[in-house]
Amino acid sequence: MGAAITIALVLALVFSAWRFFVRARLRRSQQTASGGSQATAIEVDRYDEIDAELASRRCLCGGKLRTLGEGTAEQGERSFRVVRTECERCEELGWVYFDLSAIEQAPTLH
Numbered sequence: 001m002g003a004a005i006t007i008a009l010v011l012a013l014v015f016s017a018w019r020f021f022v023r024a025r026l027r028r029s030q031q032t033a034s035g036g037s038q039a040t041a042i043e044v045d046r047y048d049e050i051d052a053e054l055a056s057r058r059c060l061c062g063g064k065l066r067t068l069g070e071g072t073a074e075q076g077e078r079s080f081r082v083v084r085t086e087c088e089r090c091e092e093l094g095w096v097y098f099d100l101s102a103i104e105q106a107p108t109l110h
């Protein structure tokens with residue numbers, strides 16, 4: 001009886017450790033993927049490209065991303081739209097960075 005409990009505990013521990021490492025690896029690869037940080041922000045020429053990109057993006061588990069909210073960030077001359085996302089399947093949270101510099105610098109007629 002004691003041995004069975006010990007084995008169950010060890011298995012639970014191994015499983016949660018495995019999950020922890022898988023998640024950490026997913027998070028790292030998301031950060032280095034395009035749009036995962038300001039350094040790899042996706043350049044867009046129009047705002048509707050943001051929606052198109054978000055609709056076509058998938059979580060690493062294959063699930064669709066849901067938008068939770070968005071904000072803006074600036075770094076020197078560059079400005080960014082930052083979108084908070086959540087996977088509909090595994091609920092992994094993430095950020096997608098879009099570089100708006102091309103939009104802001106586009107010549108306007110006013």
Ligand SMILES: [Zn+2]
Nearest residue numbers: 059061087090
């Ligand atoms: Zn997912």
